[in-house]
Amino acid sequence: MIVGNRKEFQEIVGMLGSNRRVLLLGCNECVTVCGVGGEKEVGVLASELRIHWKTAGETFEVKEHTLERQCDYEYIDQVRGFVGDYDVILSMACGAGVQYVAEAYKTKLVMPAVNTTFLGVTLEQGVWSERCQGCGACILDMTGGVCPIARCAKSLMNGPCGGSSGGKCEVDKEVDCGWQLIIDRLTELGQLDRYEDIIPVKDWRSSREAGPRKRIREDLRL
Amino acid sequence: MRLSYPSNVKVVKVPCTGRVDILLILHAFENGVDGVYLAGCLEGECHFLKGNLRAKKRVQYVKGLLEEVGIGGERVEMFNMSASQGQRFAQCAQEMTERVRSLGPSPVKGGSKK
Amino acid sequence: MKTNSKIEKIWDSGGFIVTSECGPPRGADAEIVRKKGEYLRGVVDGVNVTDNQTSVVRMSSLSACAILKGMGLEPILQMVCRDRNRIALQSDILGAAALGINNMLCLSGDHQKFGDHPQGKNVYDIDSMQLIQTVRQMRDEGKFLGGDEIKGKPVIFIGAAENPFADPFEIRAARLGKKVKSGCQFIQTQCIYNLEKFSRWMQMVCDRGLHEKCAILAGVTPMKSAGMANYMKKNVPGMDVPDALIERMKGTPKEKQAEEGINICVESIQQLREMPGVRGIHIMAIEWEEKVAEIVKAAGLFPRPEV
Structure with missing residues (x-):
């Protein structure tokens, strides 16, 4: 799975700047399994943000929503109905998810709440390790x-x-x-x-060295 | 024994401290409490084996979150006691009340930073 | 293919090889290189020039080699895979040959974590084994890694390093075997303090017959103080410093420790010379180049042969 770390709270607050209506978007895949960006973590970050702005005595609105995946357009499209109510989408998915959300909502600010780190495995509950x-x-x-x-x-x-x-x-x-x-x-x-x-x-052309990669399976295309 | 403990302590009953999720604690702070403490069984004596140990780790985690958001990790604590230690229950309630009182009201209430 | 390397000539003539090293300065002052070179003139057969050792930025190895070459010394260009991809490595190999540098030491390089720029990105496009193969292919086949023909082959004597004290110990000789198979012609080892363990490694090397295909130069480093001995044991990865040695340094009065360090080094050289398969000594006097002549003379390795 893809493993990540949540960004420091202060970095997230700094990133959000003056945007006070936030759509906090979790992902039900890898980042849920590695405890960084699933429904639970969305809840925790939302709560932290609310405490922060309440303490500051300022209005703040966060909508918590977790998608099945952020790497498939069909799921990202599910928030289209209310995305307009928010200043910014704060995504808790991996870097792929964040970018795909940004591609789907071209005029909306999209920000990452997670640092994507590696492809790895669960060594034990709460411990992940890089493999690929x-x-x-x-x-x-x-x-x-x-x-x-x-x-x-x-x-x-x-x-x-x-x-x-x-x-x-x-x-x-x-x-x-x-x-x-x-x-x-x-x-x-x-x-x-x-x-x-x-x-x-090694021939590194199969790696990132040859530029961004793309894979096509003609038999699966519609 | 009819021991008294500070009346500001509101008891929320859970089957085991292992039930206490970090979100429960965070939501309490969001709603304006000044402090939260967990009264769990003595370590090694959990009916569910590790409930109180899990609670202890979660309290540590929440301390970090509260530090992050600037209201301070001291506002949350874990205490351990057995069901027969009424004296200790009252004592912990007293201790935590004094700690929170010295910290003052939670800054979440009414936006004290402003 | 025979090269103009002095090391190769001594190896061919059956002689005993002595090399040392010169760490380039952390600045652009060529005088420092010349001064260090002067200490080593006539005392050793070849001078390694380190390539940003321990990942600390220094004057480039190639430039310092050129300065030493200009002084009439025999430089050994150290080249690490950490900072350059195959394009830059091959380009530098051509450059070195063009400057008349006859020897190269192919290394992976210390991880940048240990240096002054731990924030940097490493390269490791190829590894030290593959770098050996690359130099051999360029020299013997006259071809770049990409397959194109080279006009003007780089005629370079190829070396590598090996650490007999790293783990897993059992495969260390096998790994050397792979380097020899790749085209490595001389080996300089990590500093040897644990002679007993080194002799076991040497035995494995001889069992594979590697000592006949490749000149094994045993590495030594004189210790300046008991503190340095302790530091090396605790902080330098893959370093094996026996407690008895540390005790011996500690038991020596502070003002005599440097001298004792030299004594230990000379004694080690004498024992290493007697070991079957050892064909030379590589003296790494870290920021202590002025002592190399003294060590070489005390060990009875002076004068150096004319080849």
């Missing part, structure tokens, strides 16, 4: 199912570097060395001989 960088050319078959691009701080294709110590990365003692994980897994699979293979220079 969407490079567009997966090599997990060669690396024991552990991605060196996402999980090595230097994205080394032929690691580990000299900073791997006790299974941890030199960049942060809390972070596992991706290459240690690869070697452990290859060992468990009885495939450590694969470590001897040199992974060739």
Whole structure:
């Protein structure tokens, strides 16, 4: 799923500026699962904003609304009837959602309440961890199912570097060395001989390097 | 025992402090209370195993939110006591009342920042 | 393909190689490079010039190499993958060869987190293994990574670094094997303080026969004080400093600690020279270049061979 962090409250307040009628838009997908932008978090941010403006003694209106998704036009379109009642849409979706809402309502201010961070997994309730960088050319078959691009701080294709110590990365003692994980897994699979293979220079054109990406499946198009 | 505790304390009964959602606390502040405290069972003695421990974490989280919005994290607190500790119940009510009194009325009421 | 590298010539003649390093200054003053170079003249066979080591901005390695080359020294250009993509790396390789630089050390580079610009974005388009392959392809096949032909091949002797003390220990020799397979011809190791562990690594290297395909230069760093020893143990990633060594430094009066650090370094060199497979010493006297001559002489490695 896509994981994010909620922005600091003061940053959000600063961003909103003098806009006092806010449509706070949550998303029921990834950001709900990672506890950053679902119905619950919409409720919390709305409450914080109300407390803030009440304390300041100023009028403020926030409409709480959570969409099934903010990455599909059909759902975004559901707020069209009342979007005009608000000065700004404050979206709690990932960066994709925020942009798609902005595309749908061209004359409406749309702002992000979330910093989108990574593609990851739930390690345990309340803990998420990065796994993929969407490079567009997966090599997990060669690396024991552990991605060196996402999980090595230097994205080394032929690691580990000299900073791997006790299974941890030199960049942060809390972070596992991706290459240690690869070697452990290859060992468990009885495939450590694969470590001897040199992974060739990567063609980054499948990644963001070739510009914004688009995918089309003709058979699914209407 | 017929112990007395400050009359300004309004008790909201919940089956377990584990039921107390952060939104319940925030909404109370939105509606003008000066302070909120949770009276949970002693740690390790939750009938539902972890309800009071969850409540403790949520109180910590709400403290952060209240700091963020500028009304101060001290206005919310977690206390633990057993059902037989009437004395402690009264004592906590007294302690929290004194704390909130010294902090003054919640700035949410009437927009004191203005 | 044979190069004009002095290191390669000594390796071919069966001699023992001594290299050292020169960290470029944090400014544009060429005199500092010349001064450091002067300390090393005639004392070592090659001088590594670090490439923004520990991710702290310094004068470019290539420029400092050119200055040393102008003084008649034999520079070893260190190049990290952190700051440059394949276009910039290949361009600098051509530039280095054009300036008559005969040696290159291919490195991944310390993460920028440790430097003075932790806010920066790293590149890591390719890694050190692939950089080795790139230089070899450019030199031996006369082709860029993209496949186009190079007019005027860069004739460079290719080196890399290896840390025998990093984890997982078991694959360290295998990793060196991959570097050798990629085209690496000489290796300079991380500073060695734990000789016992190094000898185990060296054994694994010899078992694979890598010492015959690639010159292994054992890295040493003289310690200036007990504080430095402690710092290295605690704060430098992948550094293995045995407690006995720290105790020995601590047990020495403060004013004698620098001298003791030199003694330890010389003793280490003497032991390393005796280890099967070790073909040279790489002395990394960090901001202490003036001591290299003393160390080389005390270790009985002077004079250096004429090749």
